[in-house]
Amino acid sequence: MALDGREFRAADGRRAAEVVVADFLRLAPAREQTASSRVDVYFEPFTSDGIPVEPHPALQVKTLLASGLPLSQRFKTAWGEVTLRDLAEDVKRDFRGEQVESGESAWMLEALSLSSRPGDSFRDSTGQRVRVDEVMIRALAALETANAELAEGMKAKRPEVPKRGQGIYAHPCGGLHYFQAVAGWARHASVRTAWRQRLAAQVDVLLYRLDSETRQYESAWASAPAERERVLAQMLKFQGHLLETLGRLREDTGWRPTPAQQQTVERARRYLENTVRRMDQTGLLAAPASVAGRDKQLALDLVGDTCHAARGESLWSTRELTRPVAPSPPR
Template sequence: MDLDGKAFRARDGRPASDAIVAGFLRREAPDAGATPARYFFDAFTPDGTPVEPHPALQVKTLLLAGYPRSHTFRTAWGKVTLRELVASLQHDFRPDLASSPDGAWALDALSHVLEPGGSFVNGAGETVRMDAVMDTALSTLESANAELLRGMKAGLPQVPKNKQGIYAHPCGGLHFFQAVAGWARFPAVRKAWGSRLDTQVDVLVYRLGSESRQYEAALTAAPAYRVPVLVQMVKFHGHLLEALGRYRDETGWKPTPAQARAVAEAKAALESATLRLEATGAFRDTEALSRTQPQLALDLVGDACHAARGWDLWAPPKPR
């Protein structure tokens, strides 16, 4: 759905969104006269298959796929609207997710249903003000990227990637960047944040060169890990293109010539990594890979979807 949105379908022909909600949505029914039912997705199925490994991933996906909050999904117990799923997300939301690596998806979802000045009351009775939440999220992104910023200012060719800072985030923090950057689609937010978000874009562009060098070095130093490294390269370059493409589309950002060259370099790196990964046979036999390295197989499929979307976001406009 990240790639095809509402058009994506399950093997049985149903919209993928219908299959996800019907198959995996859980309901916690209230006592008589109590608050509305609470809806949620388990993180994993009993056999370990991921359903929602990050809080609010599914609601965020449904919102960004373009479903209106009035949209109705069928479930085993009846119907549920996306608005009700958003209400459950707000009920469960805690402000500390704004400073958590796992908060990206909830922040992205909420920032697409609220505007500056908006607020809601969560299940703990706290008034959650989105301006404060997203300001905290920007500060969290800045803190996570601090070492890369220092490397960029010092002109270092690379900053070692050792699961520190932004590298401790899922998907290298690129979903967190997307959540923060998307809030800047509002002129009032861009004015309030000033150059702070511009700096984070510069850091992301710097990171392209820094990280790409380390992947190429890893391929040479550890040929036995060729497939995992290539999958990581597809993940990084695809997510980076997706992040910058969304930022452009949601805020009207216009890349500088240097930034446009970086986008072109990221596309070339993604194409190269994809072709090299294809040559290993990993794409042709994901079932065999899932038996020996199940997490790598899941990463391969999921990250390829993000990469395809990132690629499409920077594809030349189709002639009319």
């Protein structure tokens, strides 16, 4: 769905969005609900046999919103119908302020962003009033803090900042989903105006990361032949997510890269092309069943990250490709 949007279909012909909700949405036990409460639903993180469904909180609701489905979209479940608005409201009820700075909050933040507008507020399940603008400002500050070491390296013109699991590197997918969630809020003109300089500084850091990290991957590729599959998987993840993040920035906010920034984008596309070529040469692309047999998580990562990479490339390609629609959904 990240690549083909709302029309993507499962093998049985159903729309993927319908499969996600009908087959994997669960109703919370009745004892956890009161007569006056709205229906409490959730997606299990994994199926009973270990297949990931929602490894990150609010991932599925964020994906449904980002595919362009309206909030009025109805889905059938075992106990009746729910709307996408119901699912978005459930994310809001589950919100807790202490989650904002966590890297795991990226999908929740984007679900809030895609289902809200500046000035909106809601009450969480404790009755606390939550103002979406304040949440997103906190998230921007958290992004700046997480990127602080990279920002220092960039200003000092260091060729690279070592990855040691610090700052933004402690986030899932290197914090690129967190960046998408924060920057996506700037689809609103008032936010773009208020955040202009701060967001531009974060874009510069993101562009700096391309060569900083690629140097480290190339070093690992040359020095650790036994780990090349994992190095390639990390290169695919980073380069694909980076292109997707920059492409979404352009589509969401109207970002216009300078000539120098566009050169960095094109360099990222070449790096990704080279990574995919290496994956093909090593057999990593040709034998997914073999990969799954020896490393199930690697196989799952390759599927997901290939989709992100394909979308990232499509957002910068001059060829006509199917793209999902991801505006703030109709109210």
